Amino acid sequence: METYASAHQVLASTLEPKVMALNKLHKKDFTIAIKHGADQNAVKFKKEAVKGELFFDTTDKKLYIALSDAGASDATVVSVTLA
Numbered sequence: 001m002e003t004y005a006s007a008h009q010v011l012a013s014t015l016e017p018k019v020m021a022l023n024k025l026h027k028k029d030f031t032i033a034i035k036h037g038a039d040q041n042a043v044k045f046k047k048e049a050v051k052g053e054l055f056f057d058t059t060d061k062k063l064y065i066a067l068s069d070a071g072a073s074d075a076t077v078v079s080v081t082l083a
Contacts, residue, residue: 034055036055036056037058045064048075051075062079063082
């Protein structure tokens, strides 16, 4: 005789690991890393940036934010002047 699990048991066993992982993710502390340096490093940043990465130019007081990944061409970057 075969034993069948109820739909509730299957659903609960399927969702339980995902809920636990989500709770652990939200309880972790995260830090935002910001690269920094002089103006010549901003050019290097554009060539190596990953989407969402931040760079602070210490000479011009500009914050660069990568909008796209660098690949065959430089990353699309927007800058904000912090005076």
